[in-house]
Amino acid sequence: MxxxxxxxxxxxxxxxxxxxxxxxxxxxxxxxxxxxxxxxxxxxxxxxxxxxxxxxxxxxxxxxxxxxxxxxxxxxxxxxxxxxxxxxxxxxxxxxxxxxxxxxxxxxxxxxxxxxxxxxxxxxxxxxxxxxxxxxxxxxxxxxxxxxxxxxxxxxxxxxxxxxxxxxxxxxxxxxxxxxxxxxxxxxxxxxxxxxxxxxxxxxxxxxxxxxxxxxxxxxxxxxxxxxxxxxxxxxxxxxxxxxxxxxxxxxxxxxxxxxxxxxxxGSINPVYLFSDRLATQGEGLADAFSQSICLGVGQFCTNPGLIVILEKDREFLTSLAAKLDHMPLGTFLTAGIKQSFEHGFNTLNHHPATQRLTASSTPAPSLFSTSVREALAHPEVLEEVFGPCTVAVVCQDLAEMIAFTEQLPGQLTATIQAEPSDLVNLAELIDEVSQKVGRILLNGFPTGVEVSAAMVHGGPFPATSxxxxxxxxxxxxxxxxxxxxxxxx
Amino acid sequence: MxxxxxxxxxxxxxxxxxxxxxxxxxxxxxxxxxxxxxxxxxxxxxxxxxxxxxxxxxxxxxxxxxxxxxxxxxxxxxxxxxxxxxxxxxxxxxxxxxxxxxxxxxxxxxxxxxxxxxxxxxxxxxxxxxxxxxxxxxxxxxxxxxxxxxxxxxxxxxxxxxxxxxxxxxxxxxxxxxxxxxxxxxxxxxxxxxxxxxxxxxxxxxxxxxxxxxxxxxxxxxxxxxxxxxxxxxxxxxxxxxxxxxxxxxxxxxxxxxxxxxxxxxGSINPVYLFSDRLATQGEGLADAFSQSICLGVGQFCTNPGLIVILEKDREFLTSLAAKLDHMPLGTFLTAGIKQSFEHGFNTLNHHPATQRLTASSTPAPSLFSTSVREALAHPEVLEEVFGPCTVAVVCQDLAEMIAFTEQLPGQLTATIQAEPSDLVNLAELIDEVSQKVGRILLNGFPTGVEVSAAMVHGGPFPATSxxxxxxxxxxxxxxxxxxxxxxxx
CATH class of the missing domain: 3.40.605.10 (Aldehyde Dehydrogenase; Chain A, domain 1)
Known part of the structure; x- marks a missing residue:
């Protein structure tokens, strides 16, 4: 042809x-x-x-x-x-x-x-x-x-x-x-x-x-x-x-x-909620899989996990995840414009007083930042989508704060719950709140990889879709x- | 209470x-x-x-x-x-x-x-x-x-x-x-x-x-x-x-x-398409039923038939319908505002150079006006909804003109086809075009009277609905x- x-x-x-x-x-x-x-x-x-x-x-x-x-x-x-x-x-x-x-x-x-x-x-x-x-x-x-x-x-x-x-x-x-x-x-x-x-x-x-x-x-x-x-x-x-x-x-x-x-x-930032017993049973494997999901296709997916929601007591996981990301290559962006926009997003987070960089590189690379619920709500720009391998972790003091944060989230294509049955017993209210914000909610998976099938919903409340x-x-x-x-x- | x-x-x-x-x-x-x-x-x-x-x-x-x-x-x-x-x-x-x-x-x-x-x-x-x-x-x-x-x-x-x-x-x-x-x-x-x-x-x-x-x-x-x-x-x-x-x-x-x-x-003006063999078999009965549909609830229905689409050769029916409407009382409007707006609509049609009044009364009453396709398309205001018992008949030279007119119609809640099987053999293209403009299409009925049931569609393309x-x-x-x-x- x-x-x-x-x-x-x-x-x-x-x-x-x-x-x-x-x-x-x-x-x-x-x-x-x-x-x-x-x-x-x-x-x-x-x-x-x-x-x-x-x-x-x-x-x-x-x-x-x-x-x-x-x-x-x-x-x-x-x-x-x-x-x-x-x-x-x-x-x-x-x-x-x-x-x-x-x-x-x-x-x-x-x-x-x-x-x-x-x-x-x-x-x-x-x-x-x-x-x-x-x-x-x-x-x-x-x-x-x-x-x-x-x-x-x-x-x-x-x-x-x-x-x-x-x-x-x-x-x-x-x-x-x-x-x-x-x-x-x-x-x-x-x-x-x-x-x-x-x-x-x-x-x-x-x-x-x-x-x-x-x-x-x-x-x-x-x-x-x-x-x-x-x-x-x-x-x-x-x-x-x-x-x-x-x-x-x-x-x-x-x-x-x-x-x-x-x-x-x-597009959206696709929050992933992480819970203690899940982190304990999965260990390093979860950090590995997570870092791969973040970097898949140079992070250029609408369903890329750009937001972690985690309890203060579990924040150690963020250190492991950052260490994994430090070993991931950045890769080739689709266009010069997307590369530029990723660099801009990285620099904004890197210099933002409300965020802390957990990954090593001070230049654009697969990155993990952390912030608190208070800071995230006060500075909504830190939760804006950075198209590419860049994730922000919002650290919550307790489950109540996690739910309150979720209520303030804009619409998302997906949200993921990483939890064992022992975690889930306390999460009914959270999951109910999360389901109000998304088109798809996953248990113990990663949002990247969208099945083409009858039951799939690739959609969600504004601004994820119109x-x-x-x-x-x-x-x-x-x-x-x-x-x-x-x-x-x- | x-x-x-x-x-x-x-x-x-x-x-x-x-x-x-x-x-x-x-x-x-x-x-x-x-x-x-x-x-x-x-x-x-x-x-x-x-x-x-x-x-x-x-x-x-x-x-x-x-x-x-x-x-x-x-x-x-x-x-x-x-x-x-x-x-x-x-x-x-x-x-x-x-x-x-x-x-x-x-x-x-x-x-x-x-x-x-x-x-x-x-x-x-x-x-x-x-x-x-x-x-x-x-x-x-x-x-x-x-x-x-x-x-x-x-x-x-x-x-x-x-x-x-x-x-x-x-x-x-x-x-x-x-x-x-x-x-x-x-x-x-x-x-x-x-x-x-x-x-x-x-x-x-x-x-x-x-x-x-x-x-x-x-x-x-x-x-x-x-x-x-x-x-x-x-x-x-x-x-x-x-x-x-x-x-x-x-x-x-x-x-x-x-x-x-x-x-x-x-709301909408709900066109009713009338065909020769149907008019011949139904005779006076159709004019009777039509006038009652126009005047039901003082014409204050979203599905009130405010538009007739008829062939030149069948225009005699309009004379019978006008005669029936001349005997219908106007009734009490829901509000003074609706009454005023009906009067305004009547007066606009009554003085419009593109329309001809077929009913007797020169003051607001159940009314029928007629116009041609050319005039109706040149003066879209004559097809604006007059909420109340007032209908405009658009007289078409032939079926081709009827189809062309239908293509120009804005979205409607309903359209009605009044036709015998002998009429219908020629109407496939028209009915296909009509179905593009409406939420509901009726054969040999009147659009007033909306069934509450699973298959009902009370909707339709803009501006009938948003x-x-x-x-x-x-x-x-x-x-x-x-x-x-x-x-x-x-």
Missing amino acids: NLTGKQLIGFQTKAAGHRNFQGIQAASGEALPQVFVEATADEAHEALTKASAAFKVYRNVSDGERAKFLHAIAEEILVIGDVLIQTACAESGLPEARITGERGRTIGQIQAFANFISNPSWKREIVDEAMPERQPLPKPRLVQKQIPLGPTVVFGASNFPLAFSVAGGDTLSALAAGCPVVFKAHPAHPNTCDLVGQAIQQAAQKTGMPDGTFSLVHAQGHEIGGYLVTHPLTKAVAFTGSYRGGKALFDLAVRREVPIPVYAEM DARSTSVGTEAIYRFTRPVCWQNF | NLTGKQLIGFQTKAAGHRNFQGIQAASGEALPQVFVEATADEAHEALTKASAAFKVYRNVSDGERAKFLHAIAEEILVIGDVLIQTACAESGLPEARITGERGRTIGQIQAFANFISNPSWKREIVDEAMPERQPLPKPRLVQKQIPLGPTVVFGASNFPLAFSVAGGDTLSALAAGCPVVFKAHPAHPNTCDLVGQAIQQAAQKTGMPDGTFSLVHAQGHEIGGYLVTHPLTKAVAFTGSYRGGKALFDLAVRREVPIPVYAEM DARSTSVGTEAIYRFTRPVCWQNF
Whole structure:
């Protein structure tokens, strides 16, 4: 497969614009050869106009035909072969094993959605049978079904160039629901986007989907993204990335003449609560596993454990954890911007009067800081997400203080309880409070590693996401892009 | 039961404010004796503080205990007896038979929610079993369940003083979900609100619910409502009423530091599509039934059929319908404000160059106007909702024009197709287009009369509601106030 460097507008390629850019090799900072042309507003408009026209057909494509289209996407991605792995590795700096694994996850996710819509129960049909003899008035037959919302604009994440990008969970759940997708390619991996975009384009053509079911546009700045979100033909938006980016799109969408839903997954610091008996039984092993979870993917996960909540009497564990982190390499960041932002976050914590550094390095490295509940609440900036391998431990005097601190926590994607049954007997109130703050709560695991399955919730209260009533991972993600319609007496 | 004229803050009554008002008899315009004290911001704050404290307990009350509480609300409402009927009739101007029927509907609705949460499947539990042997990593056990969002602010509607007010579908679905409710009483029926509010207060006390599970505050202006919606402890909002009111609350809620969901049902004009063979088989009977649907409850329904879409060749029907409407009395409006607004709407249509009046009366009365597709699209103000018995017919040259017109329609709660099988053979494309615009689509019925049942959708795309992915009638309404949480390895 050749790179195009252009917008994929339905079954065509377009490049009328005059602004160019190139992908960057994460490790070297050097530009990759392919030149990409940024989309014009006219091209974005054309993508949405085609999507809107395609929707009239695509919404009536049978579930079986749509499933075939999804399966074809998976096949076309595999057909790209090694060049996809090499390209994604080059642009993200992530190792080959990780990207190969992520491709597997992406394929599995596509198949999961294809299988999900192959069972008609996915439409959540509810039938109330007629009661023609009812007094004083007969009851009509009512059938409720989910229908797709319409053209959806998707913004991918930099940290999963395959699984949360062009053919990631957001695109696939929208396509599975029956919504055409206009994808805003991530400027951190335009080459990867180009390859996967063409795979979807080809799958759509081969399985007879209407022209405009999928489009992909490139841009470095925010202008085209804003244009797509405020365009009257757009009916929903999905985003994975920073708080700043997601909140900006949310604000645009709710201020439209006709507001539309925005599903923005904006990350979180994912508190891990540690308890005495668990620490005692797990010993060094826990510090080892914890340090690996912190450093996995250079800490560039939405579910990275950036916050430890621990009792004063257990603070010795922090020393062991810091010692482990002192031996972990930093690794290559996805982009120069993320590296810079990590360094800024590290420096802020390192010089903050409210925090104490427990790891050795005084320059940016995998790091552990500690603070007290009082200081953390007085200086909320120390609990701001530092995207990368950096964790802050909040040391609590007692369980009551731990609960009070939890009540003040903003919304999170996940929280983890590390506890033995002997710890758990005292933790009912804490766990109840924690569950109010998160989309997923784990016992004795680590939040990194998100299962793609029916019961998964990758979501959570604001600011973790813009809509806590949804998940962006797992088959339930499809219902972000549907709404119920009731058919009376049909 | 005595009237209090005060705020019901949890189990207490409060009246620290200095601004008073009285309920008004709809028929005479005279004030009812009870003086109501408007809530202060401090009282609204206290209601939400109590609701937030109550939530910690109420969210853990078992489904069975919560169902008992709901049943007790129904009982306490019945205990009020005739005085409730008389009060609601006096304040709304609606006839006794209608209010008695509405009480029955309210009781039925409460029982439906109580029964719904008595079946544990309501929590939509999804279980993914563990796969400890899976390679390369074991799969943890995942359980997804719905949990309540938290304190919910509810605004009732003037046109259903029982079924969409204090103990209406919004309050009951929130309480059923496990969310405490702070209800903003409607100033058009404060006496009715006071009685029903006390019934809920007593039911909560008798069944051992925590203090603060329910509160009710009075106010005539918008200030207290805005205060409640922007208060940090509020987690969700439900509203039934005008576009202006609902959109104002939506705008406040999405601009909060932590945005919250607003479920505003803002009404619509509910198009009815009429076809030749149906008109031929039904004859006069259809004109009769249609005129009654237009005039039911003085046309003061969100589902009132305010728009007819008809082919030029069938326009004779409009003459028959106008003749029927000429014999219908106008009736008593709910409030002086609604009467005034109906008169304004009538006069606007009556003097508009784009419309032609088909009914006889040149002063406000049950009315039918006609216009063309071209005129309707050029002058969207002629399709604005006139709350009351007033309908505009858009006459289409052919089916293609009808479809094109439908594509331009804003979101609606309902649309109705009046068609025989011989008509329907040509209508697949139209019906597909219509279904994109509505929450409910009916065949050969009238949109007034909304079943309270599992399959009902009383919702629809903006501006009919602020969130098309929900319904405010029927048991599915409960999911407006819940979100999923995933329990991993618990």
